[in-house]
Amino acid sequence: MPQNTDHIQTTHVGSLPRTPDLLEANGRFQEGEATAQELDAALDTGVIDIVRKQREIGLDIVNDGEYGHTMSSSVDYGAWWNYSFSRLGGLTPTNEDRWKDAEVKRSSPGNIVLTSFPDRRDRARFRDAYEDPTAGVLAHRASVAQPKITGPLTYTGQDAVVGDIRRLKDAMAETGAQQGFVAALSPGSCARVRNEYYSTDEELVYACADAMREEYKAIVDAGLTVQIDDPSIAESWDQINPEPTVEDYLAFTKVRVDALNYALRDLPEDQIRFHLCWGSWHGPHTTDLEFKYLVDLMLTINAGGYSFEASSPRHGHEWKVWKDHSLPEGKVVYPGFVSHSTNVVEHPELVADRIEQYASVVGRENVVASTDCGLGGRLHPSIALAKLESLVEGARLATERLF
Incomplete structure (x- = not known):
């Protein structure tokens, strides 16, 4: 992992705002009005431009903005997950949108029940605000249907991930960037679609691990870092109604962590970073599980670095957790020092203070300044870029x- 030697390095979580040209090309391709070659050309141009912007801002560790992960519109909280639908075999399309349509599935241990977004406990507590279009809780978003699993899961995204890798490496070569990462979906998050094929929760999660491993391996084999996107570790807590015991939830979550480690077996830890967050929607988040219950389990993940929310109003105080938990030697943390969930641009002095807090508990060499979550699809492009400037x-x- 890229430990600091003479300065605090900077990066972000992955998703960056898509350009109008890219959104238009994407939409035309989905409607059959543009060829794959035309979409590829738009992606090639878009990735070079967004990597150049990251370098001009001063970020040390860049990515492709997740441009290869299709966004339905300029506001899209789910592209980090939805992209996998076109890269997996064994899925059948549906008309269900889990952001709008209530749907329940049962898993074990602890008879855990995962609900869809309308039945989350945070939404239930603040239902009037969530259903008020003027409240500013949820921005307008295009409806995106999720598929269901009807056969054995396989990975079919070989060409797509090769494209992600090529575009990022080409852009890095053109802009002089030395460090790059590509985001990929975790087995636990992959498993959150409706399952009509696998007989147990564990069987489903491990099938997702077998499939997604191909993507992880392709990225690290290309000399890039893979970022495992796994909100399921923290976010699923709010998606269980009624609220479980912490013990049952951690047992449920450990299955997902074990499956991820299985998927990462024999891959170099220094090319793996793990991202945990409590969800990208703009809500109160009063039902978030505290980080202190998750940190030990997170540290068992075979990664060289760990990314998590650190500036969210619900989690900004949790740097104190590291007073009682030791970061394993040689590993780094990527705390978010600017947030995806507010339009307020953080002052650089506040960012510096937050960095110093983390340096005081894990060491200055082990803190890479990042964002809470992806900024693309959640913030206006001008605000997202201003936050990155403030971060740097x-x-x-x-x-x-500190140096």
């Missing part, structure tokens, strides 16, 4: 104080 400036201030 805050890291510069912190560097002056």
